[in-house]
Amino acid sequence: DTEVTQTPKHLVMGMTNKKSLKCEQHMGHRAMYWYKQKAKKPPELMFVYSYEKLSINESVPSRFSPECPNSSLLNLHLHALQPEDSALYLCASSQVANYGYTFGSGTRLTVV
Amino acid sequence: ELKVEQNPLFLSMQEGKNYTIYCNYSTTSDRLYWYRQDPGKSLESLFVLLSNGAVKQEGRLMASLDTKARLSTLHITAAVHDLSATYFCAARYGNKLVFGAGTILRVKS
Numbered sequence: 441d442t443e444v445t446q447t448p449k450h451l452v453m454g455m456t457n458k459k460s461l462k463c464e465q466h467m468g469h470r471a472m473y474w475y476k477q478k479a480k481k482p483p484e485l486m487f488v489y490s491y492e493k494l495s496i497n498e499s500v501p502s503r504f505s506p507e508c509p510n511s512s513l514l515n516l517h518l519h520a521l522q523p524e525d526s527a528l529y530l531c532a533s534s535q536v537a538n539y540g541y542t543f544g545s546g547t548r549l550t551v552v
Numbered sequence: 553e554l555k556v557e558q559n560p561l562f563l564s565m566q567e568g569k570n571y572t573i574y575c576n577y578s579t580t581s582d583r584l585y586w587y588r589q590d591p592g593k594s595l596e597s598l599f600v601l602l603s604n605g606a607v608k609q610e611g612r613l614m615a616s617l618d619t620k621a622r623l624s625t626l627h628i629t630a631a632v633h634d635l636s637a638t639y640f641c642a643a644r645y646g647n648k649l650v651f652g653a654g655t656i657l658r659v660k661s
């Protein structure tokens with residue numbers, strides 16, 4: 441299995457909702473990432489997990505809460521989001537000492 | 553902090569002609585990546601460049617890296633319509649991958 445699987449592919453949520461994005465990989469990668477991509481912009485790093493521990497938080501608002509329950513799974517919990525948080529959320533994984541990053545297909549999030 | 557600049561940001565290409573996208577990065581990075589993104593889709597890895605003078609080719613695309621100049625180029629030979637997409641370069645800085653703004657390629661018949 442050489443894929444990063446993200447679910448759901450599309451999500452529409454209200455500003456008072458709580459939802460979660462899920463990312464899964466079975467390549468044995470020990471680093472996992474969340475990126476946010478707005479339309480016509482490059483991906484922007486949000487969080488990095490290395491060996492299931494949060495190693496980088498790019499000053500992301502607390503309404504985004506990451507979780508890495510095990511080495512294969514990465515979640516992003518969403519609460520009280522704003523319409524400007526609507527974007528494509530991309531998950532990626534890599535071996536910590538290797539050079540390849542594998543990106544998932546993304547979750548298209550719309551906040552209404 | 554690493555900054556990555558791409559130019560041009562938009563490239564209108566004629567079929568059959570050659571073009572180059574430039575990617576400059578501001579501080580030492582040990583790896584340079586090129587990705588392709590089709591509208592509404594995720595990122596497709598094209599090339600990973602690891603060392604000075606590295607050159608990689610796949611079909612009509614060729615990428616090179618000059619670490620002394622902190623410059624990578626993506627050369628397109630004899631453009632065809634199916635190359636239309638957005639192309640990003642990205643440089644690795646510690647455990648971060650920092651992306652350039654992207655170059656939108658459109659190939660006209």
